[in-house]
Amino acid sequence: MDLIEKINSRQANIGIIGLGYVGLPLCIAFGQTGFRVTGIDLHQEKVDILNKGYSYITDVKDEDIQFIVDNSHFKATTEFSSISFLDAICICVPTPLNKNLDPDLSAIEYVVGKLKKYLRPGTLVVLESTTYPGTTEERIEKALALTNLHAGIDYHLCYSPERVDPGNKKYTILNTPKVIGGVTNNCLELGETLYGTIVNQTFPVSTPKVAEVSKLLENTFRSINIAFINEMALMCDSLGVNIWEVIKAASTKPFGFMPFYPGPGIGGHCIPLDPMYLTWRAKEENFFSRFIELSQDINRNMPNYVVGKISELLNAQKKCINGGKILLLGMAYKPDVNDHRESPSLNVYALLKEKGAVITVNDPFCDHILDANDQQINIQSELNYEELCHYDLVVLLTAHSTYDFKRIAESGVPILDTRNAFNGLKTSHVTCIGDIIKETGPIMSETVLAGG
């Protein structure tokens, strides 16, 4: 039976390497479709949790893991030797930046080392990790060719970027088109056949490199637009105009405008990192992207702007950051997930700590976070609404849906809202980023009042 038949009859053994935010939903998608899936990860602890039918990611439900485990459609392991039993392998390992902000492909290199050892003839290998253009060709195809494994002949190779958006209820793996580039036409056909079993639409492109750049374009587009709107927020701040009202008005245009929203900065494993992968590779060709550099600069500076706002708000109460009792709400980089990687909340926390603030941190989703010095941050998961009045300032950094914004506002505590989450609540104690702060007296936010 050839691989296409094996895939179509669900007899192909699928392997997912890297069982995180990307790999785990993929295991579920293939497992629920009827494939036997082997999940491979370095971490024994994660493997043990998953084999017991539990998830360690908020966005991935226990019952979904339980279902595929109970039906013998999923088994997790740390044994890379199981690669030799697989017909198709999706690589979903992390692609972070190193200390110099250069791409760190060590996880991909590690996996390639294991493929050299265990890959069996005819297997389909798909790289899903986000990476710089040319990785599939230069770091996988060429590396395996050194051990006489030739893509398109001895095995099949594709690149297909993952577009999963943790926490997104509307767009899932199923209804998000999957871009795929194969090293040969046959590789591409196999890739499309595989993903055609779990997505409504595949979108073939001519080469893996096109697929690699398409992913970086998507996330760089977001990063640049967020930077632009962040800069507009700073500009509106100095103009005395409410940025949120401006965005709302501009969004009524039915064509040619797409709203982006300001915030305390960007976070997660994608938006802050992916443009750096692109610009790093472009620099090798002596091409310097001013757009990317500028957007990184603006986005990375947003936590400083937030801390400046905090200082102004405390000053308006004749208080200061040093010794100021500040409650930070939300450490995750976006609402309703426990992912705090690159979260701007961490930068705000570090800057405030450096300045001597007495910080309390709340996040209902994140419980284990280390600060820049690898010290555990003490995080409360339950918000005590009765005690809010004891703080000098509450700073909303991530608008988790579990927060009762009305109750927080009713406490009367001064609030800095970096997400416009208190919009519509008529209170004089809420200042949104982009709002003017009165020099003296009670903190007023006329723009929020008017918008509410």
Ligand SMILES: NC(=O)c1ccc[n+]([C@@H]2O[C@H](COP(=O)([O-])OP(=O)(O)OC[C@H]3O[C@@H](n4cnc5c(N)ncnc54)[C@H](O)[C@@H]3O)[C@@H](O)[C@H]2O)c1
């Ligand atoms: N998180 C997202 O929303 C998202 C979306 C699209 C694309 N991506 C990309 O997908 C890739 C994976 O991201 P993620 O968010 O799933 O990361 P993650 O950190 O959540 O998961 C990665 C998993 O890989 C494991 N791992 C690390 N090194 C390994 C190795 N050498 N061999 C086997 N397992 C290893 C880790 O233990 C972890 O469980 C990255 O390239 C990322 O840029 C992420």
